[in-house]
Amino acid sequence: MPRVAGVAVRLALAAGAGLGLSSCAYQNEQELFASEQLTCDTVSVTYRGTIAPLLAQHCQRCHGPTRAESGVVVTAHHDVQTLGRTGQLLGVIQHKPGYPAMPDGGPMLAPCDINKVKIWVRAGMPDN
Ligand code: HEC
Structure with a gap:
């Protein structure tokens, strides 16, 4: 027992x-x-509300109307869409091998921002 x-x-x-x-x-x-x-708000990702401000803050001083390093401009949706299609946009911000790391000479974007760009590219890079 x-x-x-x-x-x-x-x-x-x-x-x-x-x-x-x-x-x-x-x-x-x-x-x-x-x-x-x-x-990290990855639910309401839009081009105008999320992606454009992010690129304006981190990329446009070198890729805008006054300076276009490597001929790359990220001011218009069409230009960013092309970079998304070729894989360059995600390649440079994720520091993938074979791409120059962006922002050039600066710290990598925050993981949350990178996620937002990924989500937008996966969604087909809508102009929304
Ligand atoms: C301080 C200036 C500067 C900033 C800020 C900057 N870039 Fe660049 N970018 C450059 C330079 C310089 C090159 C050319 C580098 C090379 O070819 O090695 C370049 C090249 C590129 C290219 C071409 C890549 C290729 O495959 O040839 C892309 C796309 C790009 N940048 C996107 C971005 C994005 C997106 C951001 C913001 C997250 C950004 N850059 C921020 C200076 C900058």
Whole structure:
């Protein structure tokens, strides 16, 4: 009788530990997801509201009307769309091999901004 009870207790403990672990992992996942959502809005990505301001801030001083390094301009939707199609836009901002890393001489864009550009390119680079 005591032996059986001991096994039962051990089983209960093991089950409890198992539950504790899994609920903890689940909670962490939710927290990570929540903070990602709070800091990075990847739901309402548009060209005019998201992509154009991002390029204006980080790229246009070298790729605009007054200066067009490598002949690249990122002021009009059409130009950015072409860069998206050729893979250059994502190549340069993600520092992929074979592309010059952009912004030239500056820090890489924030992961959130890179995600937004990826989402827009994947969506077919709409002029919205
Ligand atoms: C400080 C100036 C500067 C900034 C800011 C800058 N670039 Fe550039 N960009 C350059 C120069 C210089 C080159 C030519 C580099 C080379 O060919 O090695 C270049 C080249 C490029 C090219 C051509 C790549 C190729 O395959 O030949 C693209 C596309 C580009 N930049 C996009 C961007 C984007 C997008 C941003 C903003 C995230 C940006 N650049 C920010 C200076 C800049």
